[in-house]
Amino acid sequence: MAFHRDGADPIGGERVGRTHQEIRVRSRVVAAATLACPRCDAPIAPGDRPLTPAEHIQCPFCGEAGRVRDFLSLAAPTRAAHVEIRIR
Structure with missing residues (x-):
């Protein structure tokens, strides 16, 4: 692992010399929500794939x-x- 001149660790995705460090997360839940019509409040089914x-x-x-x-x-x-x- 390369360090900055001040001794700090590189931030994810930051270039350090010729190397590139990237942090990837497959999927992370950030909130729970309701998917419904804003006009009539009928529930909306998202289907088989992510939207x-x-x-x-x-x-x-x-x-x-x-x-x-x-x-x-x-x-x-x-x-x-x-x-x-x-x-994602």
């Missing part, structure tokens, strides 16, 4: 459309349509 906050989705009940982040609620307690927010 990104910028993806477009539509409420199957009232037809409200928007991005996933607009349908997420971090308010406690989570309701029946709870999802996990992960960093």
